[in-house]
Amino acid sequence: xxxxxxxxxxxxxxxxxxxxxxxxxxxxxxxxxxxxxxxxxxxxxxxxxxxxxxxxxxxxxxxxxxxxxxxxxxxxxxxxxxxxxxxxxxxxxxxxxxxxxxxxxxxxxxxxxxxxxxxxxxxxxxxxxxxxxxxxxxxxxxxxxxxxxxxxxx
Numbered sequence: 001x002x003x004x005x006x007x008x009x010x011x012x013x014x015x016x017x018x019x020x021x022x023x024x025x026x027x028x029x030x031x032x033x034x035x036x037x038x039x040x041x042x043x044x045x046x047x048x049x050x051x052x053x054x055x056x057x058x059x060x061x062x063x064x065x066x067x068x069x070x071x072x073x074x075x076x077x078x079x080x081x082x083x084x085x086x087x088x089x090x091x092x093x094x095x096x097x098x099x100x101x102x103x104x105x106x107x108x109x110x111x112x113x114x115x116x117x118x119x120x121x122x123x124x125x126x127x128x129x130x131x132x133x134x135x136x137x138x139x140x141x142x143x144x145x146x147x148x149x150x151x152x153x154x
């Protein structure tokens with residue numbers, strides 16, 4: 001199983017789209033509070049469509065609660081524009097987790113330190129004058145590379 005971890009997501013449409021990706025790939029979604037919206041938000045439901053009931057989702061009160069949970073990832077990779085290596089250079093394993101920071105400010109410095117340089121990975125930006133990809137787009141790209149490695153092609 002792959003774990004997708006969203007740290008304090010702010011935009012319901014992104015979370016809904018990521019939830020849909022997780023449901024389709026049978027990945028577990030972890031939401032770390034506080035969220036910038038309510039789960040009942042109509043934009044979340046619209047973007048997640050009817051997939052939300054198929055989603056394996058875990059809610060965590062905060063980062064500490066997530067780290068103490070017994071149903072989280074074995075290894076954790078922080079997806080960041082400050083990554084030490086490309087997401088292509090990781091050999092993903094069953095039980096791995098992909099961690100994404102907030103849409104507006106990314107992952108805090110303390111999270112970068114806790115995860116460690118070796119587990120900070122990035123999606124290459126071919127136009128490095130732009131800041132980053134959208135959160136839902138980044139999650140989709142990373143999840144499907146991990147799934148390609150874990151499950152192969154259909």
